[in-house]
Amino acid sequence: MNTQSHTKSTSRSLPIALLRARETVMAPVRDMLQGIQITEQKWRILRVLDELGEVEQSTIANEACLLLPSLTRILRTMEADGQVTRRQDSRDKRRTMVMITDAGREILKVNLATSLAISNSIEAQMGREKLDKLLDLLDELQAIKV
Amino acid sequence: MNTQSHTKSTSRSLPIALLRARETVMAPVRDMLQGIQITEQKWRILRVLDELGEVEQSTIANEACLLLPSLTRILRTMEADGQVTRRQDSRDKRRTMVMITDAGREILKVNLATSLAISNSIEAQMGREKLDKLLDLLDELQAIKV
DNA sequence: TATTGTTATACTCTATAACTATA
DNA sequence: TATAGTTATAGAGTATAACAATA
Numbered sequence A, B: 001m002n003t004q005s006h007t008k009s010t011s012r013s014l015p016i017a018l019l020r021a022r023e024t025v026m027a028p029v030r031d032m033l034q035g036i037q038i039t040e041q042k043w044r045i046l047r048v049l050d051e052l053g054e055v056e057q058s059t060i061a062n063e064a065c066l067l068l069p070s071l072t073r074i075l076r077t078m079e080a081d082g083q084v085t086r087r088q089d090s091r092d093k094r095r096t097m098v099m100i101t102d103a104g105r106e107i108l109k110v111n112l113a114t115s116l117a118i119s120n121s122i123e124a125q126m127g128r129e130k131l132d133k134l135l136d137l138l139d140e141l142q143a144i145k146v
Numbered sequence C: 001t002a003t004t005g006t007t008a009t010a011c012t013c014t015a016t017a018a019c020t021a022t023a
Numbered sequence D: 001t002a003t004a005g006t007t008a009t010a011g012a013g014t015a016t017a018a019c020a021a022t023a
Helices: A014-035 A040-052 A057-064 A068-080 A102-110 A112-126 A128-143 B014-035 B040-052 B057-064 B068-080 B102-110 B112-126 B128-143
Strands: A084-088 A096-100 B084-088 B096-100
Touching: A014 A040, A014 A112, A014 B014, A014 B040, A014 B128, A040 A057, A040 A068, A040 A096, A040 A102, A040 B014, A057 A068, A057 A096, A068 A084, A102 A112, A112 A128, A112 B128, A128 B014, A128 B112, A128 B128, B014 B040, B014 B112, B040 B057, B040 B068, B040 B096, B040 B102, B057 B068, B057 B096, B068 B084, B102 B112, B112 B128
Parallel strands: none
Antiparallel strands: A084 A096, B084 B096
8 A cells, every 4th residue: 555545556556567577578579579670569470370370360369469450450561571371261251361481480480599598587587486387377367357 | 389380388478478468457447547538558657656756757667667758748748637747856957756646646546446346356266365476476577687 | 978858750559430241 | 230350540659869958
């Protein structure tokens, strides 16, 4: 409690605590992405596509935390840049199926070492056990319906 | 490990896990803020100012995860809207000291009940103990130097 | 010389509504 | 009627550099 209005300390506010933690983690990731001219959003899309294989755009939007209109625009440039392919689903023609290309996968591969180095640095400071616990709790939080 | 390039599952990727968890938590908060015509960034600034009292802009930028140029613009409108006051520090004239006003505090106060209801809903689903553990871990993560 | 903050600029994302095509 | 995705548009934030004032 503070003296002003009895709101919680910002460090015990989940939205702010999540944001601050993310900023700490993202700082070196942003350095990495800047070197390869790719935005955070594109990086997330590549990660999601690499993990899920060929999926429809709504799935990407959910998994990568992007709105469909944003995704439409971003995928257009990623397709032009040869990082993803898109095709109409033959069974349900409303759906567009998206897949990562070899060139897209190459971007992930080239940055794997840096990516791991960042993870390892965090693990070295937090400890594997705490990090796993944190990921478990985040996964649980992410799944709830507020 | 997935089949494509041996990257980690996105749910075990700290940047993505933090973002997804935040999106879950922010959904109802955004509903609340939309009702009062205030952006997430302004809400964070009000929270930080309410907690810290009168502080310089660099402190706000750090605590609310905003860049100084963004903060300059946002504070200009918040000052015009009577939510904060700004004055030059007399000892170090480079510094601008910012303070929340009663009107700004009123915004926090009016939304305190909704804010608490959201917290309580999360607590009801996660449990107090897990939530505290999560906040502890986030605080620890936020403080490391990657 | 370094630091605090502002301004300028270009870019990108967000949010919403309206729309098309398909189911 | 509902759903998947696109387009249009307005608004806001991001990132960087250049700058002014002060230390």
